[in-house]
Amino acid sequence: MRFASLQLNKQTVLIPEQLSPLQDPLLFHPISHYKSFPLQPINKSFKTDLQLLQVLQGKHLLIDEIPFPLCDIHAHYLNGFIHIEAGLQLKEGNLTCMRCGSKQAFSHFSCARCGEKDCRYCRNCIVMGKVSSCSPLYSASVPFQSKQPPFLLQWKGMLSSGQQEASRAVTHAIKKNEELLVWAVCGSGKTEVLFHGLEEALSQNKTICIATPRTDVVLELFPRLKKAFPSINLSALYGGSSKDTTQFVISTTHQLIRYKNFFDVMIIDEVDAFPYNVDSSLQYAVEKSRKKESSLIYLTATPSKTMIRNFHPIVRIPARFHGFPLPIPSLTWVGNWRKEIKKERLPPILIKWITQQVGDGKPVLLFLPSISLIEKVTPLMNKYVQCESVHSEDEDRVNKVIRFRNNQLPVLLSSTILERGITIPNVSVAVIGAEDDVFTESALVQIAGRAGRSKDFPDGSVRFFHYGKTNEMVSAVRLIKGMNREAEERGWLN
Numbered sequence: 001m002r003f004a005s006l007q008l009n010k011q012t013v014l015i016p017e018q019l020s021p022l023q024d025p026l027l028f029h030p031i032s033h034y035k036s037f038p039l040q041p042i043n044k045s046f047k048t049d050l051q052l053l054q055v056l057q058g059k060h061l062l063i064d065e066i067p068f069p070l071c072d073i074h075a076h077y078l079n080g081f082i083h084i085e086a087g088l089q090l091k092e093g094n095l096t097c098m099r100c101g102s103k104q105a106f107s108h109f110s111c112a113r114c115g116e117k118d119c120r121y122c123r124n125c126i127v128m129g130k131v132s133s134c135s136p137l138y139s140a141s142v143p144f145q146s147k148q149p150p151f152l153l154q155w156k157g158m159l160s161s162g163q164q165e166a167s168r169a170v171t172h173a174i175k176k177n178e179e180l181l182v183w184a185v186c187g188s189g190k191t192e193v194l195f196h197g198l199e200e201a202l203s204q205n206k207t208i209c210i211a212t213p214r215t216d217v218v219l220e221l222f223p224r225l226k227k228a229f230p231s232i233n234l235s236a237l238y239g240g241s242s243k244d245t246t247q248f249v250i251s252t253t254h255q256l257i258r259y260k261n262f263f264d265v266m267i268i269d270e271v272d273a274f275p276y277n278v279d280s281s282l283q284y285a286v287e288k289s290r291k292k293e294s295s296l297i298y299l300t301a302t303p304s305k306t307m308i309r310n311f312h313p314i315v316r317i318p319a320r321f322h323g324f325p326l327p328i329p330s331l332t333w334v335g336n337w338r339k340e341i342k343k344e345r346l347p348p349i350l351i352k353w354i355t356q357q358v359g360d361g362k363p364v365l366l367f368l369p370s371i372s373l374i375e376k377v378t379p380l381m382n383k384y385v386q387c388e389s390v391h392s393e394d395e396d397r398v399n400k401v402i403r404f405r406n407n408q409l410p411v412l413l414s415s416t417i418l419e420r421g422i423t424i425p426n427v428s429v430a431v432i433g434a435e436d437d438v439f440t441e442s443a444l445v446q447i448a449g450r451a452g453r454s455k456d457f458p459d460g461s462v463r464f465f466h467y468g469k470t471n472e473m474v475s476a477v478r479l480i481k482g483m484n485r486e487a488e489e490r491g492w493l494n
Helices: 052-054 070-078 163-177 190-203 214-227 252-258 282-289 305-310 337-344 348-359 371-381 398-406 441-448 471-489
Strands: 002-008 011-016 083-087 088-091 094-097 108-109 119-122 136-140 179-184 208-211 234-236 248-252 261-268 290-300 314-317 330-333 364-367 387-390 410-414 428-432 461-465
Touching: 011 070, 052 070, 052 136, 070 083, 070 471, 083 088, 088 119, 163 179, 163 190, 163 290, 163 314, 190 208, 190 214, 190 261, 190 290, 208 214, 208 252, 208 461, 214 234, 214 398, 248 252, 252 282, 261 282, 282 290, 314 348, 337 371, 348 364, 348 428, 348 461, 387 398, 387 461, 398 410, 428 441, 441 461, 441 471
Parallel strands: 179 290, 179 314, 208 248, 208 261, 234 248, 261 290, 330 461, 364 410, 364 428, 387 410, 428 461
Antiparallel strands: 002 011, 083 136, 088 094, 108 119
């Protein structure tokens, strides 16, 4: 889009070419031509469109994402209710995407909207819509809160001693708009630890986001939080979803790119997980989406050494909610398993373990290093036991996991996509090729954490099948044993 800069009521305003009575084309430029984007004074007598403001509340959107006529959007801008800025701006001498924060992933194209042959655009967040040199970003400049129904926390469970300690810390951080790292073992009940803090936030009419790097975790958390807070309108946001913004949002970190200065409470679940831990644009999105005065709470079972060293305060939960120790993985040498698979065979020791688990009525979750290996092993495994496989490119992944959870599938093969956020009662867990580089210490700890999570089945079998021990495997086992020792010392084990 192209805009002209005019003086209106002693204020500098931008007028889109489509709505301008001016005829001189030399007056119009791509929006990135302008260096400042001041807020317009609020006209309290202007009749606002509440639906438009609701769509833009807390958002940072391209014009194509706003289902309202440009003339209506522009009228709200002129009257101070909407802010407009260039999607690409120079910041400290660097071209910067104001939506995702990227400073280097740019290309150019011949643009029909602005007529420029070298219109720049951001490649980094293009899957969320193209932000180019002529793309304005719109946001609501005035807070707008719809009325919320009365809420009541319906969860009646009891917190363990470790959970109670963490719950008090979470509630304090939310009250005081502070930061907190909750370092809690897999299966400690991190979600339940949040409940009283979330209740406190809702009582203060605060906006809440629980963000996680993966869609699978969003789908896992949503029904649990909806059950705990049935009267609250929750939004589950992930790729392909189209839910409007509500006071309480559960979202992938990617979706936060579309938010700006909205959340009073930001909770990042699995903060060390890919891709959040390596993608600076996702970390930028989190900061952009939260208010300057807000609380920031990190949850993880496997914080990085840098986070442990630099973050304060930290509250630890070394015990699971049911009071039983974490299952210790067994390291089992399996020989040259890759060579066996090339010969269209599976290692006998692996088949023996799997058939034994299935015979005992236990579902088996088997992790492999790559999608290509999963596709080779699945038909081989089906010769012995019924199985399916899932990975990041599998469009039917959600349905397969549901079937596995409902005991309709005895064995499920997976990439590391299911290393976090999935709970299957009585499951046995194994890794084939645990020596592969993809299985870091944190990945192996998370994978082992899938077993023994249910209070009815606290003793889960975990096997790391390998062709040579690695430091990552040894460190993972050491960390799990250390957590069990700490939990016992604190009197938190049965």
